[in-house]
Amino acid sequence: MQPTAVKNSVSSWLLALPLVAVLALFLILPILMIFAVSFWTADEFTFRPDFQFGNYTYLFGSKVAWSVFFLTFRFAALVWFLTLVIGFTVAYFLAFHVRTLKWQMALFLLTTIPFWTSNIIRMISWIPLLGINGLANQALMGMGIISEPLDWLLYSGFSVCLAFVHLYTLFMVVPIFNTMMRIDKSLIEAARDAGASGFQILTNIIIPLTTPGIMIGSIFVVALVMSDFVTVRFMSGSQIANVGRLISNDVGLLQYPSAAATSVVLLVTVLLTIGIMLRFVDIRKEL
Amino acid sequence: MTKFTHRNGLSRRTLLKGAAATIGAAGATTLGAPMIWAQEIKDVVLRQAGTGVSAFNEVAAKVKEDLGFTLEMTALDSDAVTQRAATQPDSYDIADIEYWICKKVWPTGNLQAMDVSKIANYDMISGIFRSGKLTPDSVIAQGTAPHTVGFVEGPGSTTFTNDSSGWMTLIPTIYNADTLGIRPDLIGRPIESWSELLNPEFAGKASILDISSIGIMDMAMVCEAMGEITYGDKGNMTTDEIDKTIAIFTEAKQNGQFRAFWKSFDESVNLMASGEVVIQSMWSPAITAVRAQGIPCVYQPLKEGYRSWGGGIGLSAGLSGLPLDAAYEYINWYLSGWVGGFLMRQGYYSAVPETSKLFMSEDEWGFWFEGKAAMGDIVSPQGQVIEKAGAVRDGGSYLDRMGKVACWNSVMDENQYMVRKWNEFIAA
Numbered sequence: 001m002q003p004t005a006v007k008n009s010v011s012s013w014l015l016a017l018p019l020v021a022v023l024a025l026f027l028i029l030p031i032l033m034i035f036a037v038s039f040w041t042a043d044e045f046t047f048r049p050d051f052q053f054g055n056y057t058y059l060f061g062s063k064v065a066w067s068v069f070f071l072t073f074r075f076a077a078l079v080w081f082l083t084l085v086i087g088f089t090v091a092y093f094l095a096f097h098v099r100t101l102k103w104q105m106a107l108f109l110l111t112t113i114p115f116w117t118s119n120i121i122r123m124i125s126w127i128p129l130l131g132i133n134g135l136a137n138q139a140l141m142g143m144g145i146i147s148e149p150l151d152w153l154l155y156s157g158f159s160v161c162l163a164f165v166h167l168y169t170l171f172m173v174v175p176i177f178n179t180m181m182r183i184d185k186s187l188i189e190a191a192r193d194a195g196a197s198g199f200q201i202l203t204n205i206i207i208p209l210t211t212p213g214i215m216i217g218s219i220f221v222v223a224l225v226m227s228d229f230v231t232v233r234f235m236s237g238s239q240i241a242n243v244g245r246l247i248s249n250d251v252g253l254l255q256y257p258s259a260a261a262t263s264v265v266l267l268v269t270v271l272l273t274i275g276i277m278l279r280f281v282d283i284r285k286e287l
Numbered sequence: 288m289t290k291f292t293h294r295n296g297l298s299r300r301t302l303l304k305g306a307a308a309t310i311g312a313a314g315a316t317t318l319g320a321p322m323i324w325a326q327e328i329k330d331v332v333l334r335q336a337g338t339g340v341s342a343f344n345e346v347a348a349k350v351k352e353d354l355g356f357t358l359e360m361t362a363l364d365s366d367a368v369t370q371r372a373a374t375q376p377d378s379y380d381i382a383d384i385e386y387w388i389c390k391k392v393w394p395t396g397n398l399q400a401m402d403v404s405k406i407a408n409y410d411m412i413s414g415i416f417r418s419g420k421l422t423p424d425s426v427i428a429q430g431t432a433p434h435t436v437g438f439v440e441g442p443g444s445t446t447f448t449n450d451s452s453g454w455m456t457l458i459p460t461i462y463n464a465d466t467l468g469i470r471p472d473l474i475g476r477p478i479e480s481w482s483e484l485l486n487p488e489f490a491g492k493a494s495i496l497d498i499s500s501i502g503i504m505d506m507a508m509v510c511e512a513m514g515e516i517t518y519g520d521k522g523n524m525t526t527d528e529i530d531k532t533i534a535i536f537t538e539a540k541q542n543g544q545f546r547a548f549w550k551s552f553d554e555s556v557n558l559m560a561s562g563e564v565v566i567q568s569m570w571s572p573a574i575t576a577v578r579a580q581g582i583p584c585v586y587q588p589l590k591e592g593y594r595s596w597g598g599g600i601g602l603s604a605g606l607s608g609l610p611l612d613a614a615y616e617y618i619n620w621y622l623s624g625w626v627g628g629f630l631m632r633q634g635y636y637s638a639v640p641e642t643s644k645l646f647m648s649e650d651e652w653g654f655w656f657e658g659k660a661a662m663g664d665i666v667s668p669q670g671q672v673i674e675k676a677g678a679v680r681d682g683g684s685y686l687d688r689m690g691k692v693a694c695w696n697s698v699m700d701e702n703q704y705m706v707r708k709w710n711e712f713i714a715a
Contacts, residue, residue: 043703046374064711133562151491154563155547237547237558238497239540241714249710252366253499254374 031267038260047256055261065246065262069269072242075157075232076225076273079164083221084214086165087172091213092206094173095180104181111173114166123163123231130154130162155237163235168224172217179213180206215281219274226270331356331613336363336371337383339552340570340635341461341598345668346626354620356613364550365498372397372601381614382601386433387500387698389457389601393436393445398601400439400454405615408622411639416459416597417450421689430504430522430695433459433597457599458618459638461630464593464688468559468569472583481505481512481591484566485539494558494567495536497548499709501696504594505568506532508693512591522697526704533708537715548713559584571634574681579671586681592693593682599638631655632668636685658684 041050059065090111098104114122129135130153137149152158183206191201229244241249243266250259335342335358342362350358361379363371369391372382376397384392392398403409414420419427419434427434437459438452439445447456469478474489484493484505496502507521510532518528539545546564549555556576558564569586577584600621602614620626627637628646632655637643644652653659658680665674682688699705 062711064714068714127557128561131561131563151546233550237494237545238550238713239545239547241710246710246714249713252364252370253706254370 034260034263037257038264040257040260042255042257047254055258056265058258059261059265068241068243068246069265071240072226072244075160075164075242076222078161079168079225080218080221082161082165083169083172084218086169087217088176088210088214090169090173091176091180091210094177095183096206108177111170115170119167120230120234122167123234126159126163126166126235127154130159155235155239157236157240160232160235160240163231164225164228167231168221171220171224172214175213175216175220176210177213179210183209211281212283215277215283218277222273222277223270226266226273327609328613329355331610332359333357333380333610333614333617334359334361334378335381335383335600336361336368336379337381337600338363338365338368338385338598341383341630343629345629349625350617350620353625354613354616356617358617365500376603376605380603380606380610381617382603383460383598384457384601385596385598385696386436386457387431387596387696389599390431390436390447390698391702392601393439393447393456396443396445397604398456399604399606400442400444400456401458401602401615401618403453403455405619406455406458406622407619408639408642411641412459412622413636413638413640415462415689416599416638421686425690428592428595428692428694429518429520430697432695433457433462433599437599457601458622459597459599460621460626461599461635461637462595462597462689463571463635464595464682464692465568465570466589466593466682467566467587468555468574468577469585469587470559470562470565470583471585473562473565478566478587479590481508481589482514484509484568485513485535485544487542487544489566490542490544491546492563492565493544494547494549494555494564495545496555496568497550497713499706500698500702501594501596502568503529503532503705503709504694504696506536508591508594510535512589521694523699524701524705526701529701529705529708533712537712540712540715575634575667575673579667579673588682588688588691592691593688594694594696595689595692596696629668632666634680636689640685654678654680656685658682658687 037047038055039051039053040047041052041054042048094104094107098107127134131137132149132151132154134154136153137146140146141149187205187209188201191205196204226242227244229242229248232240232242232245243262247259247262247266250256250262333356337360339362342360344360347358347360350356360383365385365388368382368384369388371378372384372388372392373395376395382392382398389398406412414422414425416433416437419425419432434450436447437456438448438450439454439456440448440452441454444454467478467481467484473492483489484495495505503524504521507516507518507524510516511518511521513535515535516528516531518524524532547554547558549558549567552570552573555567555569555573558567559569559573559577560580560582571586574584574586600618602611606614622639622642624637624639624642624644624646627639627643628651631637631640631643631647632651634655636656640656644656647655650662651665654661654665654674661674661676661678663676664672665678667673
């Protein structure tokens, strides 16, 4: 090896070292600890080192756990689809319909305004709106569309999904908008000159070129929805449980080993899901 | 502020002495209470961790004013308090917990027994917390009745015993008899039994609290009232009884009986005030909060009786020296009446009702304790008018309400099994 190459490789290792150290300390180590604790045993208040698979066998043997994992996936899929459709449409409008950069940026900033308040506030403010005597029901009844208040508007799967979509659509808009802005406008002009219809331009040029943005947004949304517990708790009136709530219940009752086991399974599930998504698009190549 | 305390430390102590003397005249004595005259008392900080139910800023402010030291309060939910009391004994000096939590936490050795001879008003503490009997002919209810976990054999002991030992686990501070809350305007007929919670008439309009140890007791009251299950002891169910109870409620849940479950006080208030729910498990001050919004809400006495709970303050095992003396001062002050009056005015009961009377008007005492019709406006400690003249407390007097306790909040031998089943119920 050439002396300069050795020098370069040493200096790049040194440059990477701080980041490696930080990640090892604050990411790898905690995950390893969670993994280790998942084999421990617990009684009512104490838990002690052990190596047994009881936490996992209970989890995999529990019908409730299976249905909760299934429900978590269902929420993730539904919210992913809705945020994608809405997020893509908004980004498309901003990138291709709004002509001037000034307006594009102004409208883009406008979409971020809700993010100036906290997650919880944005979620809880739906409650008075959707209740039996809430604004939505009053308006619908006032207009004569319904005669009885709709009770599925709140404390239901619907309200949970609504809150998720409201909370997380921006995570789709931002990366998709970002990739759309980088599409060379002359490509679209060329396509139009070559006789492509608007729909063909969309499917043959815009969608393929925005896939990295779509993927980044999808990873955000899927990871956020699958790990959430607070939205599900408040918007379902505690009536629906997802994996996050299983974990938080366990933690609340000092069952750390069981919570750790559930976390490990959830982590693996989310990583697999994202891994599958990345099989379709190589984000690094596309970027 | 610090300067102020420093200069007035002594005179405030003198004031307290005056207050103590007044109470002494009313029948109690300050016998054995440690008198701390030292200036250092103002530097003492006692950290109290407890359930939100008695964590009032007013109390901390009054402690500073009357006793001179600082009380830092942390309010957590029941599960979190239990966890902290059991696993982080260094994170608190005073644990403000319920008796069923005491049963769980005491065996960890994180709390120290208290010498009743240092408690000035010990002899005036309600019989519920000493012999277990409110009146000599009372029947003791099922569940974790406070007196069963109220005493241990001596310092360092983990064996619960009766009140003859003279070593108390918790000093009782606050308790009440709970029942279902209803919206009479939306129901329009009398409600007399716990079984109404699962009446299909209220499908989609009922709620129950999502705190397993309390919720399971409400469930048991309902199942027993329906005649579905006869329990050996509701407070200590067998796995079979737990299965049956949860099965009945799971079926009701799947049939859409419940609008929501609530976990915190404000959630229960909002559910009731918005009309989402017309019948639900509820706590007394939540009823007051709904009524304060001008919405009719009744804490409905039911023929099967009340589900009762009691809380008290326990001392961390690590507490010693001056902070320990300060903690005893705090306990004696707690039982000397001001806090009692403050709590009684929100619908709770004080462990030493007689001293609380000194800090309440005759009308307030009549309304809250004796179950008499209010003569004038009844005002909350925060100054809100909560009842007009002529109103009578739901359930009547202290003896009527506390005399009809069917069970106490509990922790069961099969607790872990129950919790698992409870989680399945929530996820079902």
